[in-house]
Amino acid sequence: MPEIADVSVVIPTFNEVDNVAILVERLETQLNGCRWEALFVDDDSTDGTRDALMRLAQEKPHVRMIHRIGRRGLSSAVVEGILSTTSPYVAVMDADLQHDEALLPGMLETLRTSDAEIVVGSRYTEGGGVGDWDKKRIMISRFAGWLARTVTKSDLTDPMSGFFMLKREAFDRSVRNLSKEGYKILLDIFASSPAPMKFKELPYVFRLREHGESKLDSLVIWEYMVLLLDKLVGRYVPVRFLMFGMIGSSGVFVHFAVLFVCFKLIAIGFTVSQGIATFVAMNSNFFLNNILTYRDRRLHGMRLVWGLLSFYAICGLGVVGNVGVARMVFEGMTSVSSSYGWAIAGAAGALISVVWNYVVTAWVTWRRRH
Ligand code: GDD
Numbered sequence: 001m002p003e004i005a006d007v008s009v010v011i012p013t014f015n016e017v018d019n020v021a022i023l024v025e026r027l028e029t030q031l032n033g034c035r036w037e038a039l040f041v042d043d044d045s046t047d048g049t050r051d052a053l054m055r056l057a058q059e060k061p062h063v064r065m066i067h068r069i070g071r072r073g074l075s076s077a078v079v080e081g082i083l084s085t086t087s088p089y090v091a092v093m094d095a096d097l098q099h100d101e102a103l104l105p106g107m108l109e110t111l112r113t114s115d116a117e118i119v120v121g122s123r124y125t126e127g128g129g130v131g132d133w134d135k136k137r138i139m140i141s142r143f144a145g146w147l148a149r150t151v152t153k154s155d156l157t158d159p160m161s162g163f164f165m166l167k168r169e170a171f172d173r174s175v176r177n178l179s180k181e182g183y184k185i186l187l188d189i190f191a192s193s194p195a196p197m198k199f200k201e202l203p204y205v206f207r208l209r210e211h212g213e214s215k216l217d218s219l220v221i222w223e224y225m226v227l228l229l230d231k232l233v234g235r236y237v238p239v240r241f242l243m244f245g246m247i248g249s250s251g252v253f254v255h256f257a258v259l260f261v262c263f264k265l266i267a268i269g270f271t272v273s274q275g276i277a278t279f280v281a282m283n284s285n286f287f288l289n290n291i292l293t294y295r296d297r298r299l300h301g302m303r304l305v306w307g308l309l310s311f312y313a314i315c316g317l318g319v320v321g322n323v324g325v326a327r328m329v330f331e332g333m334t335s336v337s338s339s340y341g342w343a344i345a346g347a348a349g350a351l352i353s354v355v356w357n358y359v360v361t362a363w364v365t366w367r368r369r370h
């Protein structure tokens with residue numbers, strides 16, 4: 001029987017087939033002196049990573065895997081991974097060999113011998129680095145880091161790091177407040193901690209990726225904003241609702257732009273123009289929500305078609321509700337002869353339809369499948 005681990009290394013994977021065996025070998029070299037385990041959390045990779053992990057886990061008692069289906073997300077994978085371990089110390093690192101595993105023994109030692117609750121691998125402290133990044137990526141990373149320091153009120157030099165080790169108690173204190181949005185799990189843990197976390201930093205040089213490709217696309221900036229927004233207002237309003245509302249407002253602009261083009265420029269009749277504008281705005285709302293608000297449950301193929309049809313139907317009913325409620329409020333208002341009655345009634349109708357559209361499409365169109 002394997003001994004109970006002192007340190008669990010949680011490693012999220014998505015399409016890392018050429019990296020996982022090398023990483024396990026390197027962990028064996030580095031963690032040779034202590035009791036440890038590697039826990040991979042794979043989001044149903046399509047390149048055979050799962051089979052590679054299965055083989056590794058069958059050969060080696062200190063390798064385990066969690067396989068998630070129908071889910072994506074670096075942060076949520078890490079959180080689920082940590083929750084399924086029991087060691088007093090937990091490390092988080094990428095599978096792609098960009099994080100320097102030689103830091104792990106030092107991280108463990110620091111946690112054991114100092115009062116630090118978390119040790120963070122930093123690219124921006126003396127001795128750290130980012131390899132051959134271009135200027136633009138360095139600038140973006142620095143700016144995001146500055147924003148993060150402002151939100152977490154901590155002076156971490158590299159709050160965007162995905163490489164750290166922490167004591168289980170420290171994680172347990174944050175876990176119930178985590179947003180689990182996007183991929184900035186370290187930032188999330190810091191921002192969710194009820195008391196400031198005691199941290200230390202160890203420098204490392206971020207290596208270049210050799211096998212496979214980065215999973216972080218241009219949406220990471222959006223996801224980052226979502227995380228910050230959730231940390232700021234998430235306890236009052238669900239961030240998804242805010243996004244849905246924001247996209248709905250963008251639909252108003254789309255509507256007027258199309259209406260202007262059809263009616264004024266091309267000079268199609270008003271009713272037809274208004275119909276086209278409504279249709280275009282509804283589609284733009286649907287696709288923006290599918291890409292941004294529900295990026296973690298994005299619909300593809302036939303599901304996309306059904307999703308779009310259900311979206312039309314639900315928003316159509318939303319219009320009926322909107323007009324009904326607005327009319328009721330309007331009639332109530334005129335009896336008290338308020339001069340703003342029309343505006344209040346209009347706003348009430350719009351609010352009802354936004355809430356209706358949001359709740360029902362969340363439940364039908366972008367239903368959680370697992
Ligand atoms: N389970 C799971 N699910 N794993 C994922 C997902 C996902 O949806 N997306 C990415 N991963 C895994 C990758 O397989 C890899 O092991 C790790 O998460 C990081 O993904 P990369 O795509 O290589 O990200 P990066 O190199 O651009 O950025 C990383 O390093 C930065 C510096 O430390 C991330 O860790 C950033 O958070 C970090 O700032």
Ligand code: MN
Pocket residue numbers: 094096098209214
């Ligand atoms: Mn990477």
